[in-house]
Amino acid sequence: DAKTTQPNSMESNEEEPVHLPCNHSTISGTDYIHWYRQLPSQGPEYVIHGLTSNVNNRMASLAIAEDRKSSTLILHRATLRDAAVYYCILGAGGTSYGKLTFGQGTILTVHP
Amino acid sequence: NAGVTQTPKFRVLKTGQSMTLLCAQDMNHEYMYWYRQDPGMGLRLIHYSVGEGTTAKGEVPDGYNVSRLKKQNFLLGLESAAPSQTSVYFCASRTWRGAAYEQYFGPGTRLTVT
Numbered sequence: 001d002a003k004t005t006q007p008n009s010m011e012s013n014e015e016e017p018v019h020l021p022c023n024h025s026t027i028s029g030t031d032y033i034h035w036y037r038q039l040p041s042q043g044p045e046y047v048i049h050g051l052t053s054n055v056n057n058r059m060a061s062l063a064i065a066e067d068r069k070s071s072t073l074i075l076h077r078a079t080l081r082d083a084a085v086y087y088c089i090l091g092a093g094g095t096s097y098g099k100l101t102f103g104q105g106t107i108l109t110v111h112p
Numbered sequence: 113n114a115g116v117t118q119t120p121k122f123r124v125l126k127t128g129q130s131m132t133l134l135c136a137q138d139m140n141h142e143y144m145y146w147y148r149q150d151p152g153m154g155l156r157l158i159h160y161s162v163g164e165g166t167t168a169k170g171e172v173p174d175g176y177n178v179s180r181l182k183k184q185n186f187l188l189g190l191e192s193a194a195p196s197q198t199s200v201y202f203c204a205s206r207t208w209r210g211a212a213y214e215q216y217f218g219p220g221t222r223l224t225v226t
Contacts, residue, residue, distance in 0.1 A: 042220070044202070101171075102147075104153065
């Protein structure tokens with residue numbers, strides 16, 4: 001399985017943008033890039049996903065490098081509720097049956 | 113819709129005891145998954161199912177069994193609990209339609225084996 005590399009932790013101030021990086025140099029052409037986050041004492045929740053083009057939704061934006069070997073999750077204005085562990089995961093197509101391989105993720109701390 | 117629910121929320125077992133964790137989803141999803149999460153770690157896949165009556169092993173299946181007798185339910189069993197199985201267990205489900213679709217997770221079951 002293709003792996004991802006994320007910083008262990010990052011900090012931000014409330015109402016400032018946050019850029020969470022992810023490296024995935026061994027990504028294959030059919031791998032989607034998924035981001036999930038896990039708030040304290042909760043199950044993970046979906047944030048966003050993309051394949052080749054940048055993506056926006058109500059929670060965040062996903063910027064994907066042209067060579068697809070890295071991506072960045074962008075939270076436009078961090079709130080205290082965004083403090084969580086953020087996971088960057090490659091999801092293979094085909095017969096993978098949607099299985100996700102979680103790494104250790106990035107712990108995001110948001111300061112008031 | 114309740115989404116994905118898990119029963120029980122907490123449980124303490126003694127070594128050697130058995131128990132079953134229940135996962136239920138009301139989204140008519142075909143795929144269901146059981147993960148475990150140890151302190152400070154990411155989630156690891158135990159078993160998964162791609163439809164009623166099917167199960168398959170994930171990354172860490174030893175010591176666990178699963179059953180999917182009904183589409184909406186996915187049961188995780190521990191036949192003889194060990195302290196190494198102390199963890200938080202999460203269930204998830206998703207539709208079968210392609211690689212892009214998201215998994216929906218339950219709130220977790222915190223299991224302690226003494």
